[in-house]
Amino acid sequence: MSGRAIAGAFLGLSLGLQACSSLQASSSGSAPQKLVITGSSTVAPVASEIAKRYEAQNPQVRIDVQTGGSSRGIADIRQQVADIGMVSRAAKPEDQGLNFHTIAKDGVVVIVHRDNPIQRLTRQQITDIYTDKLNNWQDAGGKSQAITVVNKAEGRSTLEVFTKHFQLKSSQIKADVVIGDNEQGIKTVAGNPLAIGYVSVGAAKVNVEQGTPIKVLPLEGVQATPQTVQDGSFPLSRPLNLVTQGPLNPQQQKFIDFAQSSQVKDIVQEQSLVPVQE
Amino acid sequence: MSRFKSEATWRVLLQILALCSGAILLLILGFLAWETLPILHTIFLDQFWRDPGWYPSEQAYNLTPMVMGTLGVTVGAVLVATPLGLLSAVFCQYYAPTGVAQLYRRLIELLAGIPSVVYGLWGLVVLVPLIAKVQPPGSSLLAGTLILALMILPTIALVTDASLASLPPSYWHGSAALGLGTWATVQGICLPAIRSGLLTAVMLATARALGETMAVLMVCGNVVQVPDSIFAPVRTLTANIALEMAYALDLHRSALFASGLVLMLVVTGLVVVTDRMTDAPES
Numbered sequence: 001m002s003g004r005a006i007a008g009a010f011l012g013l014s015l016g017l018q019a020c021s022s023l024q025a026s027s028s029g030s031a032p033q034k035l036v037i038t039g040s041s042t043v044a045p046v047a048s049e050i051a052k053r054y055e056a057q058n059p060q061v062r063i064d065v066q067t068g069g070s071s072r073g074i075a076d077i078r079q080q081v082a083d084i085g086m087v088s089r090a091a092k093p094e095d096q097g098l099n100f101h102t103i104a105k106d107g108v109v110v111i112v113h114r115d116n117p118i119q120r121l122t123r124q125q126i127t128d129i130y131t132d133k134l135n136n137w138q139d140a141g142g143k144s145q146a147i148t149v150v151n152k153a154e155g156r157s158t159l160e161v162f163t164k165h166f167q168l169k170s171s172q173i174k175a176d177v178v179i180g181d182n183e184q185g186i187k188t189v190a191g192n193p194l195a196i197g198y199v200s201v202g203a204a205k206v207n208v209e210q211g212t213p214i215k216v217l218p219l220e221g222v223q224a225t226p227q228t229v230q231d232g233s234f235p236l237s238r239p240l241n242l243v244t245q246g247p248l249n250p251q252q253q254k255f256i257d258f259a260q261s262s263q264v265k266d267i268v269q270e271q272s273l274v275p276v277q278e
Numbered sequence: 279m280s281r282f283k284s285e286a287t288w289r290v291l292l293q294i295l296a297l298c299s300g301a302i303l304l305l306i307l308g309f310l311a312w313e314t315l316p317i318l319h320t321i322f323l324d325q326f327w328r329d330p331g332w333y334p335s336e337q338a339y340n341l342t343p344m345v346m347g348t349l350g351v352t353v354g355a356v357l358v359a360t361p362l363g364l365l366s367a368v369f370c371q372y373y374a375p376t377g378v379a380q381l382y383r384r385l386i387e388l389l390a391g392i393p394s395v396v397y398g399l400w401g402l403v404v405l406v407p408l409i410a411k412v413q414p415p416g417s418s419l420l421a422g423t424l425i426l427a428l429m430i431l432p433t434i435a436l437v438t439d440a441s442l443a444s445l446p447p448s449y450w451h452g453s454a455a456l457g458l459g460t461w462a463t464v465q466g467i468c469l470p471a472i473r474s475g476l477l478t479a480v481m482l483a484t485a486r487a488l489g490e491t492m493a494v495l496m497v498c499g500n501v502v503q504v505p506d507s508i509f510a511p512v513r514t515l516t517a518n519i520a521l522e523m524a525y526a527l528d529l530h531r532s533a534l535f536a537s538g539l540v541l542m543l544v545v546t547g548l549v550v551v552t553d554r555m556t557d558a559p560e561s
Protein backbone atom coordinates (compact mmCIF):
# COMPACT_ATOMS: atom_id res chain seq x y z
CA MET A 1 0.00 0.00 0.00
CA SER A 2 2.54 2.58 1.12
CA GLY A 3 4.94 1.29 -1.53
CA ARG A 4 2.40 2.08 -4.18
CA ALA A 5 1.80 5.50 -2.66
CA ILE A 6 5.50 6.27 -2.83
CA ALA A 7 5.78 5.07 -6.39
CA GLY A 8 2.81 7.30 -7.16
CA ALA A 9 4.51 10.23 -5.51
CA PHE A 10 7.63 9.67 -7.58
CA LEU A 11 5.62 9.46 -10.76
CA GLY A 12 3.81 12.67 -9.87
CA LEU A 13 7.09 14.38 -9.09
CA SER A 14 8.68 13.39 -12.38
CA LEU A 15 5.60 14.41 -14.34
CA GLY A 16 5.63 17.74 -12.51
CA LEU A 17 9.30 18.29 -13.38
CA GLN A 18 8.62 17.48 -16.98
CA ALA A 19 5.77 19.95 -17.06
CA CYS A 20 8.07 22.59 -15.57
CA SER A 21 10.77 22.09 -18.15
CA SER A 22 8.35 22.22 -21.04
CA LEU A 23 6.84 25.40 -19.65
CA GLN A 24 10.20 27.08 -19.38
CA ALA A 25 10.75 27.38 -23.10
CA SER A 26 7.36 28.73 -24.02
CA SER A 27 7.22 32.49 -24.07
CA SER A 28 3.65 33.14 -24.96
CA GLY A 29 1.95 31.94 -21.77
CA SER A 30 -0.99 33.97 -20.48
CA ALA A 31 0.20 35.74 -17.34
CA PRO A 32 2.93 36.40 -16.35
CA GLN A 33 4.79 36.47 -19.65
CA LYS A 34 8.27 35.03 -19.55
CA LEU A 35 11.28 35.89 -21.69
CA VAL A 36 14.32 33.61 -21.58
CA ILE A 37 17.64 35.16 -22.61
CA THR A 38 20.81 33.02 -22.68
CA GLY A 39 24.38 33.30 -23.91
CA SER A 40 27.56 35.35 -23.58
CA SER A 41 28.80 36.21 -20.10
CA THR A 42 30.05 39.53 -21.48
CA VAL A 43 26.57 40.56 -22.60
CA ALA A 44 24.76 39.09 -19.60
CA PRO A 45 25.48 41.83 -17.00
CA VAL A 46 24.24 44.62 -19.24
CA ALA A 47 21.32 42.50 -20.46
CA SER A 48 20.32 41.79 -16.85
CA GLU A 49 20.29 45.49 -15.99
CA ILE A 50 18.27 46.30 -19.11
CA ALA A 51 15.90 43.45 -18.23
CA LYS A 52 15.39 44.83 -14.70
CA ARG A 53 14.41 48.22 -16.05
CA TYR A 54 12.18 46.58 -18.65
CA GLU A 55 10.45 44.53 -15.95
CA ALA A 56 9.92 47.66 -13.89
CA GLN A 57 8.13 49.26 -16.83
CA ASN A 58 6.27 46.10 -17.83
CA PRO A 59 5.25 44.40 -14.57
CA GLN A 60 3.54 41.50 -16.37
CA VAL A 61 6.85 40.36 -17.93
CA ARG A 62 9.43 38.16 -16.20
CA ILE A 63 12.85 38.02 -17.83
CA ASP A 64 15.29 35.21 -17.10
CA VAL A 65 18.91 35.95 -18.09
CA GLN A 66 21.28 32.96 -18.08
CA THR A 67 24.95 32.87 -19.07
CA GLY A 68 26.90 30.13 -20.79
CA GLY A 69 28.85 31.78 -23.54
CA SER A 70 28.11 32.99 -27.03
CA SER A 71 28.10 29.43 -28.33
CA ARG A 72 25.27 28.59 -25.97
CA GLY A 73 23.39 31.70 -27.05
CA ILE A 74 23.51 30.51 -30.66
CA ALA A 75 22.71 26.90 -29.79
CA ASP A 76 19.74 27.84 -27.60
CA ILE A 77 18.25 30.01 -30.30
CA ARG A 78 18.70 27.30 -32.92
CA GLN A 79 17.04 24.75 -30.62
CA GLN A 80 14.42 27.31 -29.63
CA VAL A 81 14.93 26.82 -25.90
CA ALA A 82 15.56 30.55 -25.44
CA ASP A 83 13.67 33.55 -26.79
CA ILE A 84 16.72 35.72 -27.30
CA GLY A 85 20.40 34.77 -27.44
CA MET A 86 23.36 36.89 -26.37
CA VAL A 87 26.47 36.79 -28.57
CA SER A 88 29.61 38.87 -28.03
CA ARG A 89 31.01 38.79 -31.55
CA ALA A 90 30.02 39.79 -35.05
CA ALA A 91 27.95 37.42 -37.17
CA LYS A 92 29.90 34.63 -38.85
CA PRO A 93 29.00 32.89 -42.13
CA GLU A 94 27.66 29.86 -40.25
CA ASP A 95 25.18 32.08 -38.42
CA GLN A 96 22.97 32.17 -41.49
CA GLY A 97 19.29 32.58 -40.71
CA LEU A 98 19.91 34.38 -37.43
CA ASN A 99 19.28 38.07 -36.86
CA PHE A 100 21.87 40.06 -34.93
CA HIS A 101 20.76 43.17 -33.02
CA THR A 102 23.73 45.14 -31.67
CA ILE A 103 23.08 46.74 -28.27
CA ALA A 104 26.63 47.89 -27.38
CA LYS A 105 30.27 47.62 -28.32
CA ASP A 106 33.14 46.27 -26.29
CA GLY A 107 36.90 46.11 -26.73
CA VAL A 108 39.39 43.43 -25.76
CA VAL A 109 42.49 44.95 -24.16
CA VAL A 110 45.92 43.58 -23.35
CA ILE A 111 46.81 44.10 -19.68
CA VAL A 112 50.00 43.81 -17.65
CA HIS A 113 50.78 44.40 -13.98
CA ARG A 114 50.94 48.05 -12.91
CA ASP A 115 54.61 47.70 -11.85
CA ASN A 116 55.62 46.48 -15.30
CA PRO A 117 57.66 49.27 -16.98
CA ILE A 118 56.34 48.30 -20.45
CA GLN A 119 54.27 51.09 -21.99
CA ARG A 120 53.41 49.56 -25.36
CA LEU A 121 53.83 46.38 -27.34
CA THR A 122 53.77 46.00 -31.10
CA ARG A 123 51.50 43.55 -32.84
CA GLN A 124 54.50 41.36 -33.65
CA GLN A 125 55.68 41.43 -30.03
CA ILE A 126 52.28 40.30 -28.74
CA THR A 127 52.15 37.50 -31.31
CA ASP A 128 55.68 36.43 -30.34
CA ILE A 129 54.90 36.53 -26.63
CA TYR A 130 51.83 34.36 -27.06
CA THR A 131 53.66 31.85 -29.27
CA ASP A 132 56.60 31.74 -26.82
CA LYS A 133 59.13 33.12 -29.33
CA LEU A 134 59.59 36.06 -27.01
CA ASN A 135 59.96 34.78 -23.49
CA ASN A 136 61.67 37.54 -21.52
CA TRP A 137 60.44 41.04 -20.73
CA GLN A 138 63.95 42.29 -21.51
CA ASP A 139 63.43 41.62 -25.22
CA ALA A 140 60.32 43.81 -25.15
CA GLY A 141 62.00 46.66 -23.28
CA GLY A 142 61.37 45.57 -19.69
CA LYS A 143 63.39 43.93 -16.93
CA SER A 144 65.16 40.63 -17.43
CA GLN A 145 62.42 38.33 -16.19
CA ALA A 146 60.41 35.51 -17.73
CA ILE A 147 56.98 36.40 -19.12
CA THR A 148 53.88 34.71 -17.70
CA VAL A 149 51.40 34.33 -20.54
CA VAL A 150 47.77 34.32 -19.43
CA ASN A 151 45.37 32.85 -21.96
CA LYS A 152 41.63 32.15 -22.01
CA ALA A 153 40.06 28.70 -22.09
CA GLU A 154 38.77 27.27 -25.37
CA GLY A 155 35.34 28.38 -26.48
CA ARG A 156 35.38 31.86 -24.92
CA SER A 157 34.57 34.57 -27.40
CA THR A 158 37.34 36.81 -26.01
CA LEU A 159 39.81 34.11 -27.09
CA GLU A 160 38.16 33.96 -30.50
CA VAL A 161 38.37 37.75 -30.95
CA PHE A 162 42.00 37.73 -29.81
CA THR A 163 43.22 34.81 -31.94
CA LYS A 164 41.37 36.09 -35.00
CA HIS A 165 42.92 39.53 -34.71
CA PHE A 166 46.45 38.23 -34.23
CA GLN A 167 45.91 35.42 -36.76
CA LEU A 168 46.88 32.72 -34.31
CA LYS A 169 45.60 29.19 -33.95
CA SER A 170 44.81 28.19 -30.38
CA SER A 171 47.33 25.34 -30.64
CA GLN A 172 50.09 27.88 -31.40
CA ILE A 173 49.52 29.73 -28.15
CA LYS A 174 51.90 28.58 -25.41
CA ALA A 175 50.27 29.76 -22.20
CA ASP A 176 51.56 29.64 -18.64
CA VAL A 177 48.14 30.15 -17.10
CA VAL A 178 44.73 29.44 -18.59
CA ILE A 179 41.79 31.26 -17.07
CA GLY A 180 38.03 31.26 -17.41
CA ASP A 181 36.33 34.59 -16.94
CA ASN A 182 37.55 38.18 -16.98
CA GLU A 183 37.68 38.56 -13.20
CA GLN A 184 39.93 35.53 -12.82
CA GLY A 185 42.19 36.97 -15.54
CA ILE A 186 42.45 40.31 -13.80
CA LYS A 187 43.19 38.68 -10.41
CA THR A 188 45.87 36.53 -12.01
CA VAL A 189 47.61 39.50 -13.67
CA ALA A 190 47.21 41.67 -10.56
CA GLY A 191 48.89 38.97 -8.47
CA ASN A 192 51.83 38.43 -10.82
CA PRO A 193 54.08 41.35 -11.89
CA LEU A 194 55.40 39.29 -14.82
CA ALA A 195 52.04 38.41 -16.34
CA ILE A 196 50.39 39.54 -19.55
CA GLY A 197 46.76 38.81 -20.33
CA TYR A 198 43.78 40.08 -22.25
CA VAL A 199 40.32 40.86 -20.93
CA SER A 200 37.20 42.77 -21.84
CA VAL A 201 37.80 46.55 -21.73
CA GLY A 202 34.78 46.99 -19.48
CA ALA A 203 36.14 44.67 -16.82
CA ALA A 204 39.63 46.20 -17.06
CA LYS A 205 38.35 49.77 -16.73
CA VAL A 206 36.22 49.04 -13.66
CA ASN A 207 39.20 47.35 -11.98
CA VAL A 208 41.65 50.15 -12.82
CA GLU A 209 39.22 52.62 -11.25
CA GLN A 210 39.00 50.44 -8.14
CA GLY A 211 42.78 50.55 -7.81
CA THR A 212 43.56 46.98 -8.89
CA PRO A 213 47.27 46.97 -9.86
CA ILE A 214 46.88 46.38 -13.59
CA LYS A 215 47.78 48.48 -16.62
CA VAL A 216 45.92 48.61 -19.92
CA LEU A 217 48.24 48.73 -22.95
CA PRO A 218 47.39 50.63 -26.13
CA LEU A 219 47.11 48.44 -29.22
CA GLU A 220 48.86 49.49 -32.42
CA GLY A 221 49.14 52.97 -30.95
CA VAL A 222 45.45 53.32 -30.18
CA GLN A 223 44.24 53.71 -26.57
CA ALA A 224 41.07 51.84 -25.66
CA THR A 225 38.57 54.64 -25.02
CA PRO A 226 34.81 54.77 -25.63
CA GLN A 227 35.43 56.82 -28.78
CA THR A 228 38.03 54.52 -30.32
CA VAL A 229 35.93 51.45 -29.56
CA GLN A 230 32.78 52.98 -31.00
CA ASP A 231 34.28 54.27 -34.23
CA GLY A 232 36.16 51.01 -34.68
CA SER A 233 39.65 52.57 -34.71
CA PHE A 234 40.56 50.45 -31.68
CA PRO A 235 41.60 47.25 -33.43
CA LEU A 236 40.27 44.69 -30.95
CA SER A 237 36.64 45.65 -30.66
CA ARG A 238 33.52 43.58 -30.97
CA PRO A 239 29.78 44.14 -31.04
CA LEU A 240 27.56 42.78 -28.26
CA ASN A 241 24.44 41.37 -29.86
CA LEU A 242 21.03 40.05 -29.08
CA VAL A 243 20.26 37.24 -31.50
CA THR A 244 16.94 35.90 -32.75
CA GLN A 245 15.79 33.49 -35.40
CA GLY A 246 12.98 34.08 -37.87
CA PRO A 247 10.43 36.87 -37.65
CA LEU A 248 10.22 38.60 -34.28
CA ASN A 249 7.14 38.15 -32.12
CA PRO A 250 5.80 41.35 -30.52
CA GLN A 251 7.41 40.56 -27.20
CA GLN A 252 10.89 40.04 -28.65
CA GLN A 253 10.47 43.12 -30.83
CA LYS A 254 9.50 45.25 -27.87
CA PHE A 255 12.43 44.13 -25.72
CA ILE A 256 15.01 44.51 -28.50
CA ASP A 257 13.71 47.97 -29.38
CA PHE A 258 13.98 48.86 -25.71
CA ALA A 259 17.55 47.49 -25.46
CA GLN A 260 18.61 49.55 -28.47
CA SER A 261 16.85 52.74 -27.36
CA SER A 262 18.37 55.73 -25.62
CA GLN A 263 16.42 54.76 -22.46
CA VAL A 264 19.18 52.30 -21.56
CA LYS A 265 22.19 54.32 -22.67
CA ASP A 266 23.19 55.06 -19.07
CA ILE A 267 23.12 51.33 -18.22
CA VAL A 268 25.45 50.56 -21.12
CA GLN A 269 27.85 53.31 -20.06
CA GLU A 270 27.75 52.21 -16.43
CA GLN A 271 29.04 48.78 -17.53
CA SER A 272 31.96 50.53 -19.27
CA LEU A 273 30.63 49.49 -22.64
CA VAL A 274 30.14 51.78 -25.58
CA PRO A 275 26.54 52.55 -26.51
CA VAL A 276 25.45 52.28 -30.13
CA GLN A 277 22.51 54.61 -29.57
CA GLU A 278 22.66 58.06 -31.16
CA MET B 279 -0.07 -9.83 13.46
CA SER B 280 -0.06 -6.11 12.77
CA ARG B 281 3.57 -6.05 13.82
CA PHE B 282 4.36 -8.59 11.10
CA LYS B 283 2.51 -6.52 8.53
CA SER B 284 4.39 -3.34 9.35
CA GLU B 285 7.61 -5.32 9.04
CA ALA B 286 6.68 -6.25 5.48
CA THR B 287 5.78 -2.67 4.67
CA TRP B 288 9.13 -1.52 5.97
CA ARG B 289 10.92 -4.06 3.85
CA VAL B 290 9.20 -2.86 0.67
CA LEU B 291 9.80 0.76 1.57
CA LEU B 292 13.50 0.22 2.24
CA GLN B 293 13.87 -1.83 -0.92
CA ILE B 294 12.42 1.01 -2.95
CA LEU B 295 14.65 3.59 -1.30
CA ALA B 296 17.76 1.44 -1.82
CA LEU B 297 16.77 0.90 -5.43
CA CYS B 298 16.42 4.66 -5.91
CA SER B 299 19.89 5.46 -4.56
CA GLY B 300 21.43 2.71 -6.67
CA ALA B 301 19.48 3.82 -9.72
CA ILE B 302 20.76 7.38 -9.42
CA LEU B 303 24.36 6.21 -9.83
CA LEU B 304 23.43 4.00 -12.77
CA LEU B 305 21.50 6.88 -14.33
CA ILE B 306 24.51 9.18 -14.04
CA LEU B 307 26.81 6.55 -15.53
CA GLY B 308 24.36 5.86 -18.34
CA PHE B 309 23.95 9.56 -19.02
CA LEU B 310 27.73 10.08 -19.15
CA ALA B 311 28.14 7.15 -21.53
CA TRP B 312 25.27 8.38 -23.70
CA GLU B 313 26.72 11.88 -23.98
CA THR B 314 30.15 10.43 -24.76
CA LEU B 315 28.83 8.30 -27.63
CA PRO B 316 29.00 10.97 -30.39
CA ILE B 317 32.74 11.40 -30.00
CA LEU B 318 33.38 7.66 -29.77
CA HIS B 319 31.58 7.30 -33.09
CA THR B 320 33.66 10.03 -34.70
CA ILE B 321 37.21 9.53 -33.52
CA PHE B 322 39.33 6.52 -32.74
CA LEU B 323 39.63 5.64 -29.09
CA ASP B 324 43.43 5.92 -29.18
CA GLN B 325 43.16 9.59 -30.10
CA PHE B 326 42.44 10.25 -26.43
CA TRP B 327 46.10 9.44 -25.74
CA ARG B 328 47.73 9.78 -29.19
CA ASP B 329 46.54 13.24 -30.30
CA PRO B 330 49.11 16.08 -30.25
CA GLY B 331 47.25 17.86 -27.46
CA TRP B 332 43.90 19.16 -26.29
CA TYR B 333 42.66 21.57 -28.98
CA PRO B 334 38.97 20.77 -29.42
CA SER B 335 38.58 23.50 -32.05
CA GLU B 336 41.20 21.68 -34.12
CA GLN B 337 39.87 18.18 -33.39
CA ALA B 338 42.67 17.13 -31.04
CA TYR B 339 41.44 15.46 -27.88
CA ASN B 340 44.38 14.12 -25.90
CA LEU B 341 43.25 13.55 -22.31
CA THR B 342 46.53 12.12 -20.97
CA PRO B 343 48.01 15.41 -19.68
CA MET B 344 44.83 16.06 -17.72
CA VAL B 345 44.72 12.56 -16.26
CA MET B 346 48.34 13.09 -15.21
CA GLY B 347 47.43 16.50 -13.78
CA THR B 348 44.55 15.07 -11.77
CA LEU B 349 46.66 12.20 -10.44
CA GLY B 350 49.58 14.56 -9.75
CA VAL B 351 47.72 17.02 -7.53
CA THR B 352 45.75 14.23 -5.84
CA VAL B 353 48.73 12.04 -4.99
CA GLY B 354 50.69 15.10 -3.86
CA ALA B 355 47.86 16.31 -1.64
CA VAL B 356 47.31 12.88 -0.07
CA LEU B 357 51.05 12.50 0.59
CA VAL B 358 51.13 15.88 2.35
CA ALA B 359 47.83 15.60 4.20
CA THR B 360 47.99 11.98 5.46
CA PRO B 361 50.91 12.32 7.90
CA LEU B 362 49.63 15.70 9.07
CA GLY B 363 46.08 14.45 9.60
CA LEU B 364 47.22 11.27 11.28
CA LEU B 365 49.57 13.03 13.66
CA SER B 366 47.03 15.72 14.49
CA ALA B 367 44.52 13.00 15.42
CA VAL B 368 47.11 11.28 17.62
CA PHE B 369 47.87 14.62 19.26
CA CYS B 370 44.19 15.26 19.84
CA GLN B 371 43.53 11.82 21.34
CA TYR B 372 46.59 11.13 23.48
CA TYR B 373 48.78 14.17 24.00
CA ALA B 374 46.64 17.31 24.19
CA PRO B 375 44.95 18.33 27.46
CA THR B 376 41.17 17.84 27.17
CA GLY B 377 40.39 21.54 26.75
CA VAL B 378 42.97 22.02 24.03
CA ALA B 379 41.85 18.84 22.28
CA GLN B 380 38.24 20.04 22.21
CA LEU B 381 39.23 23.42 20.83
CA TYR B 382 41.55 21.85 18.27
CA ARG B 383 38.82 19.45 17.12
CA ARG B 384 36.39 22.36 16.65
CA LEU B 385 39.03 24.18 14.61
CA ILE B 386 39.56 21.18 12.33
CA GLU B 387 35.79 20.83 11.89
CA LEU B 388 35.66 24.49 10.93
CA LEU B 389 38.43 23.88 8.39
CA ALA B 390 36.28 21.12 6.90
CA GLY B 391 33.37 23.52 6.55
CA ILE B 392 35.11 26.21 4.52
CA PRO B 393 33.71 26.24 0.97
CA SER B 394 36.18 25.25 -1.72
CA VAL B 395 35.79 28.53 -3.60
CA VAL B 396 37.08 30.35 -0.52
CA TYR B 397 40.16 28.11 -0.46
CA GLY B 398 40.57 28.83 -4.16
CA LEU B 399 40.30 32.57 -3.74
CA TRP B 400 42.79 32.53 -0.89
CA GLY B 401 45.13 30.43 -3.00
CA LEU B 402 44.80 32.76 -5.97
CA VAL B 403 45.50 35.99 -4.10
CA VAL B 404 47.93 34.77 -1.38
CA LEU B 405 49.54 31.43 -2.18
CA VAL B 406 50.05 31.84 -5.94
CA PRO B 407 51.83 35.23 -5.70
CA LEU B 408 54.05 33.74 -2.96
CA ILE B 409 55.05 30.81 -5.17
CA ALA B 410 55.50 33.21 -8.10
CA LYS B 411 58.23 34.97 -6.11
CA VAL B 412 60.17 31.70 -5.95
CA GLN B 413 59.43 30.49 -9.46
CA PRO B 414 56.95 32.19 -11.81
CA PRO B 415 54.16 31.82 -12.90
CA GLY B 416 53.05 30.66 -9.44
CA SER B 417 49.90 28.91 -10.60
CA SER B 418 51.26 25.40 -10.48
CA LEU B 419 51.08 21.78 -9.49
CA LEU B 420 52.55 22.85 -6.14
CA ALA B 421 49.84 25.43 -5.49
CA GLY B 422 47.13 22.88 -6.32
CA THR B 423 48.75 20.25 -4.14
CA LEU B 424 49.00 22.57 -1.13
CA ILE B 425 45.43 23.87 -1.43
CA LEU B 426 44.05 20.36 -1.84
CA ALA B 427 46.13 19.11 1.08
CA LEU B 428 44.60 21.83 3.24
CA MET B 429 41.13 20.82 2.08
CA ILE B 430 41.45 17.09 2.71
CA LEU B 431 43.42 17.39 5.95
CA PRO B 432 40.26 17.74 8.09
CA THR B 433 38.71 14.61 6.54
CA ILE B 434 41.76 12.53 7.40
CA ALA B 435 42.17 14.08 10.86
CA LEU B 436 38.51 13.69 11.86
CA VAL B 437 38.00 10.14 10.59
CA THR B 438 41.28 8.99 12.17
CA ASP B 439 40.34 10.75 15.40
CA ALA B 440 36.97 8.98 15.48
CA SER B 441 38.63 5.59 14.83
CA LEU B 442 41.13 6.14 17.64
CA ALA B 443 38.34 7.16 19.99
CA SER B 444 36.47 3.91 19.26
CA LEU B 445 39.35 1.68 20.40
CA PRO B 446 38.46 -0.29 23.54
CA PRO B 447 40.20 0.99 26.71
CA SER B 448 41.44 -2.56 27.40
CA TYR B 449 44.19 -1.98 24.77
CA TRP B 450 45.55 0.79 26.95
CA HIS B 451 45.22 -1.24 30.12
CA GLY B 452 47.11 -4.10 28.54
CA SER B 453 49.92 -1.96 27.23
CA ALA B 454 50.18 -0.09 30.53
CA ALA B 455 50.50 -3.45 32.27
CA LEU B 456 53.38 -4.26 29.91
CA GLY B 457 55.01 -0.99 30.91
CA LEU B 458 54.82 0.62 27.47
CA GLY B 459 54.93 4.41 27.14
CA THR B 460 52.40 6.55 25.26
CA TRP B 461 54.24 6.69 21.95
CA ALA B 462 55.09 3.00 22.02
CA THR B 463 51.42 2.19 22.58
CA VAL B 464 50.27 4.56 19.84
CA GLN B 465 52.59 3.26 17.16
CA GLY B 466 52.67 -0.37 18.26
CA ILE B 467 49.03 -0.95 19.16
CA CYS B 468 46.62 1.90 18.33
CA LEU B 469 47.71 2.71 14.78
CA PRO B 470 47.82 -0.92 13.58
CA ALA B 471 44.40 -1.44 15.18
CA ILE B 472 42.78 1.37 13.21
CA ARG B 473 44.32 0.33 9.90
CA SER B 474 40.99 0.01 8.10
CA GLY B 475 39.71 3.30 9.55
CA LEU B 476 42.84 5.03 8.34
CA LEU B 477 42.40 3.52 4.87
CA THR B 478 38.82 4.74 4.77
CA ALA B 479 39.99 8.21 5.77
CA VAL B 480 42.59 8.27 3.01
CA MET B 481 40.09 6.97 0.47
CA LEU B 482 37.50 9.60 1.36
CA ALA B 483 40.19 12.27 1.17
CA THR B 484 41.46 10.99 -2.16
CA ALA B 485 37.97 10.95 -3.62
CA ARG B 486 37.42 14.51 -2.50
CA ALA B 487 40.77 15.58 -3.95
CA LEU B 488 40.01 13.88 -7.28
CA GLY B 489 36.64 15.56 -7.55
CA GLU B 490 37.60 19.01 -6.32
CA THR B 491 37.05 21.58 -9.03
CA MET B 492 36.77 25.20 -8.05
CA ALA B 493 39.89 25.52 -5.90
CA VAL B 494 42.21 23.73 -8.33
CA LEU B 495 40.72 25.64 -11.23
CA MET B 496 41.74 28.87 -9.54
CA VAL B 497 45.30 27.97 -8.53
CA CYS B 498 46.61 25.35 -10.97
CA GLY B 499 47.09 27.50 -14.06
CA ASN B 500 45.04 25.14 -16.24
CA VAL B 501 47.62 24.70 -18.98
CA VAL B 502 47.15 21.35 -20.69
CA GLN B 503 50.56 19.72 -20.33
CA VAL B 504 52.32 16.90 -18.54
CA PRO B 505 54.05 18.79 -15.71
CA ASP B 506 57.85 18.66 -15.81
CA SER B 507 58.31 20.15 -12.32
CA ILE B 508 56.19 21.00 -9.30
CA PHE B 509 56.25 24.64 -10.44
CA ALA B 510 54.68 23.82 -13.82
CA PRO B 511 50.99 24.67 -14.33
CA VAL B 512 48.63 21.74 -14.90
CA ARG B 513 44.99 21.23 -15.76
CA THR B 514 42.88 18.62 -13.99
CA LEU B 515 39.98 16.73 -15.58
CA THR B 516 37.47 18.51 -13.36
CA ALA B 517 38.91 21.95 -14.14
CA ASN B 518 38.76 21.09 -17.83
CA ILE B 519 35.05 20.34 -17.59
CA ALA B 520 34.30 23.44 -15.53
CA LEU B 521 36.33 25.75 -17.75
CA GLU B 522 34.95 24.63 -21.07
CA MET B 523 31.57 23.00 -20.55
CA ALA B 524 29.57 26.21 -20.60
CA TYR B 525 31.08 27.11 -23.94
CA ALA B 526 31.35 23.74 -25.61
CA LEU B 527 29.29 22.44 -28.50
CA ASP B 528 28.99 19.13 -30.38
CA LEU B 529 32.16 17.04 -30.30
CA HIS B 530 33.92 19.37 -27.88
CA ARG B 531 31.04 18.90 -25.45
CA SER B 532 31.08 15.18 -25.98
CA ALA B 533 34.83 15.08 -25.33
CA LEU B 534 34.22 16.84 -22.01
CA PHE B 535 31.73 14.16 -21.05
CA ALA B 536 34.42 11.64 -21.96
CA SER B 537 36.74 13.30 -19.45
CA GLY B 538 33.96 13.03 -16.87
CA LEU B 539 33.65 9.33 -17.64
CA VAL B 540 37.41 8.86 -17.26
CA LEU B 541 37.28 10.59 -13.88
CA MET B 542 34.43 8.33 -12.82
CA LEU B 543 36.49 5.28 -13.84
CA VAL B 544 39.45 6.51 -11.81
CA VAL B 545 37.24 6.91 -8.73
CA THR B 546 35.69 3.47 -9.29
CA GLY B 547 39.17 1.96 -9.50
CA LEU B 548 40.08 3.67 -6.26
CA VAL B 549 37.03 2.32 -4.45
CA VAL B 550 37.68 -1.22 -5.67
CA VAL B 551 41.32 -1.11 -4.59
CA THR B 552 40.58 0.23 -1.10
CA ASP B 553 37.79 -2.31 -0.69
CA ARG B 554 40.27 -5.07 -1.42
CA MET B 555 42.76 -3.59 1.02
CA THR B 556 40.33 -3.15 3.92
CA ASP B 557 38.85 -6.62 3.40
CA ALA B 558 42.26 -8.27 3.26
CA PRO B 559 42.99 -10.30 6.40
CA GLU B 560 45.53 -8.79 8.75
CA SER B 561 48.90 -10.30 8.08
